[in-house]
Amino acid sequence: MDLKQSYHELYGYNGITEYRWNQLMDIMEKAKKTRPAALKRADGAGNDWYRSEKMVGMMLYLDRFSEDLSEFEKRIDYLAELGITYVHFMPLLKSREGNNDGGYAVSDYLMVDEKFGTMDQLERVIKLLKKKGIRTCIDFVLNHTAKEHIWAKECLKGNHDYDDMYFMFDDDTVPNEYEKTLTEIFPKVAPGNFTYYPELKKYVMTRFYEFQWDLNYGNPQVFNKIVEVLLALANRGVDIFRLDAIPYMWKELGTRCMNHPNVHKLLKMMYKIVQEVCPSVIFLGEAIVEPFEIVKYFGDRENKECNVMYNASFMVLLWNSLATRDVRLMGRSLSIDYGIPDDGIWINYARCHDDIGWGFETEILKDMGLDPEMHKQYIIRYMEGKFQGSFAKGELYEYNPVTNDARNCGTLASLCGLEQALNEKHMYKVELAVKRILLLHSVIISYTGIPLLYSGDEIGQLNDWSYKEFPQYAGDSRWLHRGKMDWAAAEKRTDLSTIEGQIFGKLKNMISIRKSNEYFSADHKAVPVDTGNDAVFGFHKADKMLVLANFSESEQWVDAKAFDWFGLPGEMKDLITGRPVRSYDNHIQLGPYEYLWLV
Ligand code: GLC
Numbered sequence: 001m002d003l004k005q006s007y008h009e010l011y012g013y014n015g016i017t018e019y020r021w022n023q024l025m026d027i028m029e030k031a032k033k034t035r036p037a038a039l040k041r042a043d044g045a046g047n048d049w050y051r052s053e054k055m056v057g058m059m060l061y062l063d064r065f066s067e068d069l070s071e072f073e074k075r076i077d078y079l080a081e082l083g084i085t086y087v088h089f090m091p092l093l094k095s096r097e098g099n100n101d102g103g104y105a106v107s108d109y110l111m112v113d114e115k116f117g118t119m120d121q122l123e124r125v126i127k128l129l130k131k132k133g134i135r136t137c138i139d140f141v142l143n144h145t146a147k148e149h150i151w152a153k154e155c156l157k158g159n160h161d162y163d164d165m166y167f168m169f170d171d172d173t174v175p176n177e178y179e180k181t182l183t184e185i186f187p188k189v190a191p192g193n194f195t196y197y198p199e200l201k202k203y204v205m206t207r208f209y210e211f212q213w214d215l216n217y218g219n220p221q222v223f224n225k226i227v228e229v230l231l232a233l234a235n236r237g238v239d240i241f242r243l244d245a246i247p248y249m250w251k252e253l254g255t256r257c258m259n260h261p262n263v264h265k266l267l268k269m270m271y272k273i274v275q276e277v278c279p280s281v282i283f284l285g286e287a288i289v290e291p292f293e294i295v296k297y298f299g300d301r302e303n304k305e306c307n308v309m310y311n312a313s314f315m316v317l318l319w320n321s322l323a324t325r326d327v328r329l330m331g332r333s334l335s336i337d338y339g340i341p342d343d344g345i346w347i348n349y350a351r352c353h354d355d356i357g358w359g360f361e362t363e364i365l366k367d368m369g370l371d372p373e374m375h376k377q378y379i380i381r382y383m384e385g386k387f388q389g390s391f392a393k394g395e396l397y398e399y400n401p402v403t404n405d406a407r408n409c410g411t412l413a414s415l416c417g418l419e420q421a422l423n424e425k426h427m428y429k430v431e432l433a434v435k436r437i438l439l440l441h442s443v444i445i446s447y448t449g450i451p452l453l454y455s456g457d458e459i460g461q462l463n464d465w466s467y468k469e470f471p472q473y474a475g476d477s478r479w480l481h482r483g484k485m486d487w488a489a490a491e492k493r494t495d496l497s498t499i500e501g502q503i504f505g506k507l508k509n510m511i512s513i514r515k516s517n518e519y520f521s522a523d524h525k526a527v528p529v530d531t532g533n534d535a536v537f538g539f540h541k542a543d544k545m546l547v548l549a550n551f552s553e554s555e556q557w558v559d560a561k562a563f564d565w566f567g568l569p570g571e572m573k574d575l576i577t578g579r580p581v582r583s584y585d586n587h588i589q590l591g592p593y594e595y596l597w598l599v
Contacts, residue, residue: 031232058087062116327534353478
């Protein structure tokens with residue numbers, strides 16, 4: 001791909017774009033020149049490192065995890081102990097005061113938020129992490145800035161260099177036109193897509209919260225400015241940029257302003273620029289959209305976009321399997337070929353900082369004899385804990401009283417039943433909840449892709465109901481699963497008689513097995529198999545390893561003949577426990593929520 005040609009194809013050929021193009025060249029030159037020698041050496045090895053079986057991530061909010069960067073330094077050993085090899089810092093750049101959507105309203109891309117420390121401290125932390133074999137990922141919020149960002153201020157001051165960096169209108173004619181085709185992202189907490197500011201006498205496009213002003217990528221100046229800050233951050237040593245909310249980057253009247261083809265053009269140019277300036281850096285794309293749209297963000301063989309993408313559907317399917325004790329929807333959905341390119345890698349996760357939205361393959365549900373709407377209602381209630389017999393304890397997110405539609409919130413442990421079991425002081429339920437927590441992790445750690453743990457889940461942290469006492473959080477139930485790291489509980493992580501010890505110890509073991517076995521590298525694709533038992537999920541890798549996972553609390557048998565897999569029946573070894581697993585009369589037995597990594 002020719003960068004110059006792509007730039008001009010997107011922005012046109014005229015004096016202004018010529019000027020902006022030259023400006024972009026200067027930005028890239030300057031970044032190349034100032035790139036530190038150590039990073040340049042790493043660039044020499046390219047960016048293939050992310051395909052290794054050694055990659056295991058943890059995402060965390062700095063303030064929730066360790067207050068700030070200097071305290072974080074003391075916690076690096078904890079991450080290393082678990083076996084983490086990349087850490088994803090949730091937004092840590094300077095964000096606006098008050099509500100800032102957990103830092104997703106950046107007011108200065110070149111500063112670390114004062115409450116966390118300084119940019120120099122971040123650079124130091126990155127180096128310390130690197131010494132422990134841990135790479136750094138930061139959130140890069142590029143669809144919008146805080147309304148307090150200098151670009152917004154300059155624009156309002158009338159500085160023409162900043163004209164049209166946002167979408168501003170004097171009256172509501174154009175906004176109303178846009179609204180005809182736009183959907184709402186936060187219909188309850190932030191309805192509508194425009195905000196009127198009487199003091200400015202302007203309508204501004206605000207697709208997320210009111211204080212998050214959408215950037216106008218139709219203006220090459222926006223692209224240049226974003227590239228400039230991205231390269232500056234890369235030169236501080238960042239390895240992975242989590243590109244936030246990318247489907248929304250390009251807005252065009254009359255469209256949904258989502259997954260627009262020009263978003264792909266922007267990302268291809270950004271990838272190309274990174275390849276030229278800092279080729280060891282990779283992009284992790286956040287696009288929580290339909291799977292066939294997600295895969296497009298990997299780009300194509302010649303022109304890449306993101307190296308890794310979040311596997312949102314997998315996460316949703318895991319919870320669905322747990323609630324229903326039926327893995328058919330998961331097995332069948334994962335078998336669909338959405339056209340993921342060979343070098344595209346998923347981030348597999350069971351929980352993250354956001355809510356869970358129930359996007360299912362409705363055709364498969366119908367084929368299974370289920371009504372997709374009813375099924376969705378069932379899972380929403382189940383995860384909230386309202387469905388009779390549910391083990392989960394969570395909350396609704398963005399509940400719509402008209403349609404009853406909602407998403408769900410809650411920590412992994414609480415959604416797996418630990419909170420309810422502990423409240424009831426029911427020891428067997430506690431045991432089952434711990435098994436569920438481990439089961440979900442066993443699948444994400446063994447499946448093809450990069451496993452990503454959400455901080456706190458490694459010790460089974462419960463929901464934090466206290467968020468309701470803080471006005472800046474109370475309206476957004478995602479804070480239910482964003483509690484502070486409980487370090488006193490983490491102290492118990494080596495004591496196997498505790499819940500923390502059991503979870504941490506077993507996760508650590510699974511991670512270490514993964515890292516020492518090349519079956520887990522990106523080169524070995526997981527292929528779901530029909531185990532003949534609706535409660536047991538199974539997949540194999542290169543016919544060399546078979547993973548079985550029982551999603552029910554009762555014992556299950558799998559007919560070894562039901563799936564054609566080499567070496568069966570016979571004796572296999574479970575990689576996790578090291579014990580031999582025999583098939584009895586051509587059947588393999590699995591205990592409640594048991595998982596086997598068979599070789
Ligand atoms: C992403 C983040 C989410 C945030 C939104 C707006 O979707 O994951 O937490 O609210 O972007 O930046």
